[in-house]
Amino acid sequence: MTMYIAFILSVIFVIGFVGFSSKPSPIYGGVGLIVSGGVGCGIVLNFGGSFLGLMVFLIYLGGMLVVFGYTTAMATEVYPEVWVSNKTVLGVFVSGLMMEFCMVYYVLKEEEVEVVFKFNGLGDWVIYDTGDSGFFSEEAMGIAALYSYGTWLVIVTGWSLLIGVVVIMEITRGN
Amino acid sequence: MPLVYMNIIMAFAIALMGLLMYRSHLMSSLLCLEGMMLSLFIMSTLIVLNTHFTLASMMPIILLVFAACEAALGLSLLVMVSNTYGNDYVQNLNLLQC
Numbered sequence: 558m559t560m561y562i563a564f565i566l567s568v569i570f571v572i573g574f575v576g577f578s579s580k581p582s583p584i585y586g587g588v589g590l591i592v593s594g595g596v597g598c599g600i601v602l603n604f605g606g607s608f609l610g611l612m613v614f615l616i617y618l619g620g621m622l623v624v625f626g627y628t629t630a631m632a633t634e635v636y637p638e639v640w641v642s643n644k645t646v647l648g649v650f651v652s653g654l655m656m657e658f659c660m661v662y663y664v665l666k667e668e669e670v671e672v673v674f675k676f677n678g679l680g681d682w683v684i685y686d687t688g689d690s691g692f693f694s695e696e697a698m699g700i701a702a703l704y705s706y707g708t709w710l711v712i713v714t715g716w717s718l719l720i721g722v723v724v725i726m727e728i729t730r731g732n
Numbered sequence: 733m734p735l736v737y738m739n740i741i742m743a744f745a746i747a748l749m750g751l752l753m754y755r756s757h758l759m760s761s762l763l764c765l766e767g768m769m770l771s772l773f774i775m776s777t778l779i780v781l782n783t784h785f786t787l788a789s790m791m792p793i794i795l796l797v798f799a800a801c802e803a804a805l806g807l808s809l810l811v812m813v814s815n816t817y818g819n820d821y822v823q824n825l826n827l828l829q830c
Contacts (some may be wrong), residue, residue: 567739574743578750583759676738699789721801
């Protein structure tokens with residue numbers, strides 16, 4: 558079962574996505590996105606990316622979704638719609654779940670599925686091995702290269718964030 | 733190609749369809765946009781980790797920076813719509829009547 562943990566987590570990821578794409582009230586959509594973010598972090602951790610998994614929790618869930626949460630609290634309605642209170646939302650959720658489980662059943666019965674690429678079950682635990690990286694994590698070294706090889710990238714993203722703040726202040730000025 | 737990618741591409745397609753089909757709230761569409769960004773982040777992280785393409789590890793972080801910018805802009809527009817009309821229903825955006 559531990560071999561298939563990445564696949565099981567990705568199925569829970571898709572279930573979370575169906576949960577907020579079926580559009581209940583936005584506060585429940587935020588709950589679905591938080592679940593998907595946590596499970597996505599788990600998938601990344603399974604492939605050995607500890608720093609990027611931490612980034613998902615810290616910046617994506619802890620930064621962006623908190624902002625979405627209190628903006629939703631500002632613009633919400635008196636009786637929010639949960640998944641079971643509205644037939645449209647429930648129908649879309651159930652049909653999305655059925656589509657995902659049919660896909661998973663088909664893929665587990667035949668050993669591979671070809672949509673545009675060939676997806677087969679062997680690739681999950683057979684990873685490319687390009688030599689020994691020593692005692693440090695390759696992914697952390699690659700991210701640290703942002704400040705040496707990617708100096709221009711840092712300048713461009715910093716400047717675009719600054720311009721984004723200026724644009725938002727102009728939009729919310731009101732008059 | 734690993735089976736995990738199939739599920740993550742399917743998650744992106746589901747969030748894309750959720751973005752394009754409105755119900756009442758504008759906020760739900762912004763949440764679907766965030767979902768698309770999350771699935772792109774996970775997908776690029778898994779590809780970079782599987783192929784040991786070390787220098788490309790900074791790409792998911794830069795993607796997250798621009799996704800944060802875009803989310804903040806979308807939210808500021810939603811706040812202005814909500815200030816004018818009291819709620820964020822999509823049917824309020826009807827000044828262009830065609």
